[in-house]
Amino acid sequence: xxxxxxxxxxxxxxxxxxxxxxxxxxxxxxxxxxxxxxxxxxxxxxxxxxxxxxxxxxxxxxxxxxxxxxxxxxxxxxxxxxxxxxxxxxxxxxxxxxxxxxxxxxxxxxxxxxxxxxxxxxxxxxxxxxxxxxxxxxxxxxxxxxxxxxxxxxxxxxxxxxxxxxxxxxxxxxxxxxxxxxxxxxxxxxxxxxxxxxxxxxxxxxxxxxxxxxxxxxxxxxxxxxxxxxxxxxxxxxxxxxxxxxxxxxxxxxxxxxxxxxxxxxxxxxxxxxxxxxxxxxxxxxxxxxxxxxxxxxxxxxxxxxxxxxxxxxxxxxxxxxxxxxxxxxxxxxxxxxxxxxxxxxxxxxxxxxxxxxxxxxxxxxxxxxxxxxxxxxxxxxxxxxxxxxxxxxxxxxxxxxxxxxxxxxxxxxxxxxxxxxxxxxxxxxxxxxxxxxxxxxxxxxxxxxxxxxxxxxxxxxxxxxxxxxxxxxxxxxxxxxxxxxxxxxxxxxxxxxxxxxxxxxxxxxxxxxxxxxxxxxxxxxxxxxxxxxxxxxxxxxxxxxxxxxxxxxxxxxxxxxxxxxxxxxxxxxxxxxxxxxxxxxxxxxxxxxxxxxxxxxxxxxxxxxxxxxxxxxxxxxxxxxxxxxxxxxxxxxxxxxxxxxxxxxxxxxxxxxxxxxxxxxxxxxxxxxxxxxxxxxxxxxxxxxxxxxxxxxxxxxxxxxxxx
Numbered sequence: 018x019x020x021x022x023x024x025x026x027x028x029x030x031x032x033x034x035x036x037x038x039x040x041x042x043x044x045x046x047x048x049x050x051x052x053x054x055x056x057x058x059x060x061x062x063x064x065x066x067x068x069x070x071x072x073x074x075x076x077x078x079x080x081x082x083x084x085x086x087x088x089x090x091x092x093x094x095x096x097x098x099x100x101x102x103x104x105x106x107x108x109x110x111x112x113x114x115x116x117x118x119x120x121x122x123x124x125x126x127x128x129x130x131x132x133x134x135x136x137x138x139x140x141x142x143x144x145x146x147x148x149x150x151x152x153x154x155x156x157x158x159x160x161x162x163x164x165x166x167x168x169x170x171x172x173x174x175x176x177x178x179x180x181x182x183x184x185x186x187x188x189x190x191x192x193x194x195x196x197x198x199x200x201x202x203x204x205x206x207x208x209x210x211x212x213x214x215x216x217x218x219x220x221x222x223x224x225x226x227x228x229x230x231x232x233x234x235x236x237x238x239x240x241x242x243x244x245x246x247x248x249x250x251x252x253x254x255x256x257x258x259x260x261x262x263x264x265x266x267x268x269x270x271x272x273x274x275x276x277x278x279x280x281x282x283x284x285x286x287x288x289x290x291x292x293x294x295x296x297x298x299x300x301x302x303x304x305x306x307x308x309x310x311x312x313x314x315x316x317x318x319x320x321x322x323x324x325x326x327x328x329x330x331x332x333x334x335x336x337x338x339x340x341x342x343x344x345x346x347x348x349x350x351x352x353x354x355x356x357x358x359x360x361x362x363x364x365x366x367x368x369x370x371x372x373x374x375x376x377x378x379x380x381x382x383x384x385x386x387x388x389x390x391x392x393x394x395x396x397x398x399x400x401x402x403x404x405x406x407x408x409x410x411x412x413x414x415x416x417x418x419x420x421x422x423x424x425x426x427x428x429x430x431x432x433x434x435x436x437x438x439x440x441x442x443x444x445x446x447x448x449x450x451x452x453x454x455x456x457x458x459x460x461x462x463x464x465x466x467x468x469x470x471x472x473x474x475x476x477x478x479x480x481x482x483x484x485x486x487x488x489x490x491x492x493x494x495x496x497x498x499x500x501x502x503x504x505x506x507x508x509x510x511x512x513x514x515x516x517x518x519x520x521x522x523x524x525x526x527x528x529x530x531x532x533x534x535x536x537x538x539x540x541x542x543x544x545x546x547x548x549x550x551x552x553x554x555x556x557x558x559x560x561x562x563x564x565x566x567x568x569x570x571x572x573x574x575x576x577x578x579x580x581x582x583x584x585x586x587x588x589x590x591x592x593x594x595x596x597x598x599x600x601x602x603x604x605x606x607x608x609x610x611x612x613x614x615x616x617x618x619x620x621x622x623x624x625x626x627x628x629x630x631x632x633x634x635x636x637x638x639x640x641x642x643x644x645x646x647x648x649x650x651x652x653x654x655x656x657x658x659x660x661x662x663x664x665x666x667x668x669x670x671x672x673x674x675x676x677x678x679x680x681x682x683x684x685x686x687x688x689x690x691x692x693x694x695x696x697x698x699x700x701x702x703x704x705x706x707x708x709x710x711x712x713x714x715x716x717x718x719x720x721x722x723x724x725x726x
Contacts, residue, residue, distance in 0.1 A: 020578045022448070023164070029668045032223060035346075037614045040451045043413045043415055046301040055089065058253070058347070069249070070670070072616035073702070074532040088649035089252065091285075095347040097631065101543065105390055112618075114669065117305065117453045120346075120477065121298035134278045142669070143417050145466065151623065155570060157180060165360075167305070169700050176313070185473070192472065201558075204456050205359060209328070211391065211540030212215055219364060219638050227697045230477050238633070239703060259701065264313060267337055274371060275327075277389065287592025290720050296306055297701045298354035305336065305338050305546075306338075306541070307333065307337040308554040309353055309713065310336055310337055310353060313353040313405060314329075314333060314359075314362060314527055316538065317359070317364075317563065318440060319408065322426060326427060328366050328435075328438065328530070329369035329438075331369045332363075332365040332366040332369055333362070336350065336351065336358070336361070336362050336365065337350075340365075340382070340383075340385075341384070342361075342385045342386070343385070346612035348415065349385070356419040356541065357419035358419075359443065360443075360444065362424060363424065363438070363443060364388045365440050366393065367425075367438060368382050368383060370436065370437075370438045371433040371434060371435040372433065372434040372435055376431055376432055377430070377431045377432050378392050378393075382529075387407065387409075387420070388407060389407035389420050392427075393424075393426050393427040394408040394409070394422055394425060394426075395408050395645060396422075396424060397409040397447055398423070398424045398449035398474070399448065399449070399473065399474075399712065400473070401423035401448040401449055402423065402424060402470075403447075404418050407420075407613035408422065408423060408425075409421055409422050409423055409446075410423045412444045421444070421446040422447065423444075423446045423448045423449070424448055424450075425447065425449070425451070425452075427451065427452045428451065429453045429479070430454050430455065431452075431455060432456070432657065433457065434456040434458075435456075435458065436456070436457070436459035437456070437462055438462075438466065439464040439465070441464075441465060442462065442465045442466075442467055442469065442470075443464075443466030443468055444468065445468050445469070445470070445471070446471060446472070447468070447469045447471065447472055448471055448472060448473055449472075449474045450476065450477070451471065451476040452476070452477055452480070453476055453477065453478050453479050453480070454478070454479035454480070455480055457482050458481050458483075459478060459481060459483070459484075460482065460483060460486075461477075461484070461487050463487045463488075464489075465515075466490035466491075466493070467489045470493060470495070470496050471492075473497050474497070474498045475496065475498070475499050475500070475501075476502060477500065478500040478502040478503050478504070478524065479499060479502070479503045479504075480504055481505060482501075482506065483504070483506060484506065485507070485508040485511060486501065486511040487513075488513050488595075490513055490517075491513045491517075492516045494515075495519065496519065496520065497517075497520060498521060498522045499514070499518075499522070499523050499524070499525075500522075500524045501524070501528070501658065502524040502525060502527050502528070502548070503526065503527040503528075504527070504528055504660070506530060507528065507529040507530065507531070508523075508526040508532075509530070509531060509532030510530045510532045510534060510535075510549070510552070510554055511530075511534050512537065514537075514541075515537030515538065515540070515541070516533050516537075518541070518542075518543070519543055519544065520541055521543050521546070521567075522544075522545060523547055523548070523549075524546070524551050526548045526549060526550040526552075526572075528551075528552070529552065529553060530552040530553065530554055531552075531554060531668050532554060532555075532556075533556030533557075534549075534554060534573075535559070536559045536561045537559075538559045538561075539559040539560065539562045540561055541566075542565050542566055542567060543567055544566070544567065544568055545567050545569045545570070545591075546570040547570065547572065548572040549572070549573045549576065550572050550576075550596065551574070551576075552575075552576055553579065554576045554578070555576065555577035556577070557578065557579065557580040558582070558583045558586075558597075560585045562583065562585040562586050562589050563585065563588050563589075564589055564590060566588070566589045566592055566600055568591065568592060569590045569592060569593045569594065570587075570593065570594040570596075571595055571596070572594065572595075572596040573596070573597055573600070574596045574597060574600070574620065575598065576599075576600055577600065577601060578597070578600040578601065578602060579600070579601045579602065579603070580603065580604075581603060581607070582607055582621075584607045584609055585609075586607075586609075586610075587607055587610045587612065587613060588609065589613075590615065591615060591617060592613055592616060593615050593617045593618065594618040595616065595619055595620070595621075596616065596620040597620065597621055597624070598620045598622045598623050598624070598645070599624075600623075600624055601625060602624040602625065602626060603624070603625045603626060603627065603651075604626060605628025606621070606628065606629055606630070606631075610637060611631055611636065611637050612637065613636070613637045613640075614634070614636040614637060614639060614640055616637045616640055616641065617640050617642045618642060618643040619637075619640065619643070619644050619645070619646075620643070621640060621644055622645045622648050622649065624648075624649045625649065626649040626651055627645075627649075627653075628651065628652065628653075629652070629653060629654035629655075630652070630654065630655050630656065630677075631657070632654075633654065633669070634660060638660040640666070642666045642667060642669070643667075643668055644667070644669065644670055644671070645669060645671040646672065646675065647671040647675060647702065648671045648674045648719070649675055650674070650675065650676065651676075651680075652676060652677060653675070653676035653677065654676075654677065655679045656677045657679075658679055658681060658682055658685065662684050665696040667688070668697070668699050668700070669699060669700040670698065670702070671700060671702045671706065671715035673702040673703060673715075674716060674719050675704070677703075677704070678708060679708050679709075680709040680710070681701070681703065681708060681712065681713060683717050685698065686701075686710075686711060689701060689712055689725065700714075701713050701725070702714045703715065705717070705722070
């Protein structure tokens with residue numbers, strides 16, 4: 018900004034002509050002062066002598082004796098000139114401080130040019146006179162102590178512009194030739210008159226030739242922007258590289274996991290490939306043996322054998338070249354003509370179909386040992402397995418027979434993941450299957466029910482299977498235990514269970530079964546435990562029980578059953594646990610239930626039941642350990658506390674949100690003592706505004722209002 022102001026001031030100073038004072042001419046010799054037309058010499062204009070610049074502010078100088086201006090006017094002008102000089106001196110001192118700080122290098126270059134032009138003899142004392150519109154200043158020194166440059170003339174031109182402000186500029190005198198050389202070198206800028214343009218350089222850089230390069234603020238700002246852009250671009254590139262270095266391996270890993278988790282079903286695709294795989298896996302040559310294996314197993318596994326990566330394909334490849342079990346020919350691996358070839362293929366298929374590489378326990382699988390000794394197969398179950406033959410049925414004496422797999426007990430939480438291969442149905446000696454709390458998906462193949470006619474235990478609870486239970490299991494004379502609980506089975510509750518005459522334990526809790534229960538359930542005389550809690554089954558409960566029933570646990574809680582409790586169930590003398598909570602049952606407790614002396618747990622809460630509790634002593638009071646009848650608004654009358662006071666077995670007594678009245682004695686409250694163990698009362702609830710109780714968890718309008726410590 019200061020450079021712009023100085024340049025403007027200099028331009029105005031040059032453009033504006035300097036005023037010269039007119040002086041009266043002296044009379045020529047022999048001429049009269051008044052002079053007439055004849056004999057008068059012509060008047061000549063005489064230039065005013067410039068004031069000397071020896072001292073700052075100028076001296077008195079030579080003044081024309083004929084100057085007739087009044088003394089007062091001269092005095093006023095003198096005073097004005099002094100004020101003007103004082104302002105200029107103050108401003109010059111401020112400018113000198115800035116020059117000394119920022120402009121040493123630039124001014125030194127200009128001063129050097131001056132000294133070179135005029136030499137040291139003049140000592141920097143050459144002066145230039147200015148008119149009264151200019152202020153003249155003395156010598157300035159620039160540079161360091163070792164090379165101070167004494168400027169011969171530093172003149173600041175003051176021009177008053179139209180708005181009353183003053184513009185200023187600095188000028189230096191130098192030889193014209195020297196200035197031309199300097200201008201050609203582009204070292205110092207030269208104005209139109211040949212003078213050096215003074216400026217302030219805020220930044221000076223030294224190039225490789227040790228030449229100072231002076232840059233303007235705009236150039237510096239542009240260079241800083243370029244540096245910032247380069248820096249920012251570098252940072253972005255680094256971030257992109259880091260992100261790619263992390264993302265690419267992670268993506269590949271996730272992709273491999275997805276590929277590894279791909280499951281193949283045994284059924285052939287809708288449009289099976291027409292040709293065998295053209296590219297075999299690395300290290301697995303296309304061989305006649307593999308072609309023979311595929312042809313031999315196609316009736317069993319179909320075109321899935323031709324799909325690279327399918328469990329069937331992997332199992333066939335393993336049978337072709339991966340099986341190291343010794344054979345009768347002195348080599349390894351079985352041929353399609355060997356007894357047990359199909360069974361070994363099916364067990365290898367099960368390994369691949371269930372993601373065997375990620376099992377928790379997989380001892381022996383795909384090893385050189387007999388499949389009867391692999392983990393989960395090896396062992397003894399009812400009618401299955403023996404020492405020396407693992408989990409197989411010992412082969413007979415006739416030629417070509419082999420030890421047959423009869424159990425598959427993979428336990429719980431072994432991280433199996435996949436669908437049941439339908440080929441497992443070929444294992445006709447299967448007796449025991451357990452795969453619980455794992456990741457079985459899909460449906461149960463009907464081939465399993467068709468082939469496993471000797472199966473007596475089928476435990477697949479805690480998986481994510483769906484669909485219906487196959488009817489192919491119907492009329493299985495051996496099937497006694499079925500756990501399909503905590504899956505996603507759906508559809509109408511299977512009537513196939515009515516046909517299992519030796520069924521002892523059925524656990525179908527936690528599925529999505531609908532429909533109703535068949536009366537045939539009550540006709541299963543060997544049925545001891547029946548659990549269908551947490552489904553959506555509706556209708557009435559079967560009322561076909563009699564004294565011959567062995568039922569012990571009858572659990573139908575949290576369904577949509579309606580009607581009354583089955584009267585005939587009171588004839589089941591072995592009944593211990595009756596759970597019917599969370600339904601829409603109505604009516605009262607059947608009188609036949611009063612005789613159930615083995616009854617230990619009776620949960621009838623959250624229904625629509627009505628009536629009173631039996632007031633007289635009844636056998637079923639003796640055995641009760643858990644009695645929950647809460648949230649039945651129709652249950653009313655006096656609570657028969659005397660029938661619970663003498664028993665030491667009661668652990669749960671939930672009476673709240675009913676219309677029962679009465680009192681809980683201190684004897685019963687004493688059973689809440691935490692120091693008691695087996696005989697301790699764990700739960701005691703009541704509507705304390707209806708039943709007086711000092712130790713109960715009290716309810717009112719279905720909400721807890723106080724608890725016993």
